[in-house]
Amino acid sequence: MKKYMLLLFLLIIGQVFSVYLNDISRDGVTVSWFTEEPSTSYLIVYDGSNESIHSDEEVTLHRFRVSGLLPGMSYAYTVKSEKDGEVIYKGNGILTTAPNRNTPFSFAAYGDSRNNYVVHSEIVHGIASENVPLVIHTGDIVSTDDAIEEWIDFFEVTEVLSDSVLYSVIGNHESEAINYLKFFAFPGNERYYSLWYGDIFFIFLNTNEAFDKYSQQYVWLLTQLEEAEEEDPAHIVVCLHHPPYSYGSHGDHLYLKEYLVPVFENYNVDLVLSGHDHGYQRIERNGVTYVITAGGGAPLYDITRGESLVASAKAFHYMLFNYTLEGLYGYSKTPEGLILDSFYIPKHN
Missing domain, CATH: 2.60.40.10 (Immunoglobulins)
Incomplete structure (x- = not known):
């Protein structure tokens, strides 16, 4: 209906x-x-x-x-x-088209655009200036999946990214994601899926449905990581909406820490991109870099200090990543081009 x-x-x-x-x-x-x-x-x-x-x-x-x-x-x-x-x-x-192996490339990421047309527009114009072929959204594209006017705004705003391929995860504001799944064409079951892009293996999870050890999504995740190991990726990047760790208003996600964090650590996941806690955070835990990029337009939250919080900013922003054959460089940038934080993740040996 x-x-x-x-x-x-x-x-x-x-x-x-x-x-x-x-x-x-x-x-x-x-x-x-x-x-x-x-x-x-x-x-x-x-x-x-x-x-x-x-x-x-x-x-x-x-x-x-x-x-x-x-x-x-x-x-x-x-x-x-x-x-x-x-x-x-x-x-x-x-x-x-996606590049062959052993090819440098750049990509961008941002999240939680929701219904802030003005800021969202500023963010995507900043991304457009980077000329990246791949853009990732970490969820909460709209304030609610059946808000058709907001979907219209989203596609109008992102028209400047029409030469880039767009990927996303489902945020809690997309809920059942009926319109989300209608508009977007992603691989697999489209709710969670994977992507090889050059030397990097991307996994897109859905934290709105079961991911415990007895769930289909968990079994699928392990299978994907085991198969990827045989292909020797330079980096493994996981994208999901809810962050396992956060020093923002929402805080840590207990079940993500219980079920998914051990998987990330055991399978040498390099980077976990999430949204949800509005603002920017970079957290380092047991060899995994967790980046919360949720500055796409939704109201910003205060961020407290934490032992593993390396950098943070209560700011609207997007992420720019440059993959070289040696490693992955990450930059948190405001729409005006100000660099809030930068970091480097070396390539898998």
Whole structure:
């Protein structure tokens, strides 16, 4: 029922979501956009083949999976939607496939944008200035999943990131994530999933559903980490919404510390990115770097001092990461470009 209410609402207001990219791989990517009324659509990627992907089905959410591309290459593309022979939407951009191993790259992360349109816009413009191919959101994209106006604002604000591929975790404000799962196209079951991007193995967890030792998510996590070990990643990065450790208002998450922290330590996870406790924190525990990046627009919280709290800031910010073949450099930056904190994580031996 909520799905059809969403479609009706968007039809009434005449909204169009610009093109956005999800589910990147070394040879492909998923391209999506939303039109105000059901229409046919096509996409062409200028890869030298002059072939287009076409759909005669009249839909409002247009989604194509592009494959057969080369790793680490940028391609221009065009999308178009037609209704009764008339073009009702046309867009274009650049998509870049995931790189091969042994390739340096950069990515950005931020979280808890929620319904602060102005600050969120400043954050994504800062990220856009970094020209990163990959952007990660640590959850609480909107204040509630069925707040359609906020989803509209989100896609409007992030239009400046349309040449970057976007990944996210589900925050507590996304709750059942009905619209979240409709709009985004992620791999696996889409609630939790993994991604190889160059030398780095990313895991995206859902801390809104069971992750104890008897849960499907926990078993899946162990399997993913064991399989990744065989591929010898330079770094393992885990993304989730709730932080195991925090010196902000929400504090530590007991069950994360009980069930997931031992896994992170046993499988040599380098970096854990989370949101939830609004502001910036970097915590070092038993060889794992925990970064809370929750400065995307939601009201900021006070942060107390702590023994393992290396750096913190009550500030709106985003994270920039530069992977070199030697290691991973991290920077916490304000929208204006001020560096709040920087750190380095050496590559796995």
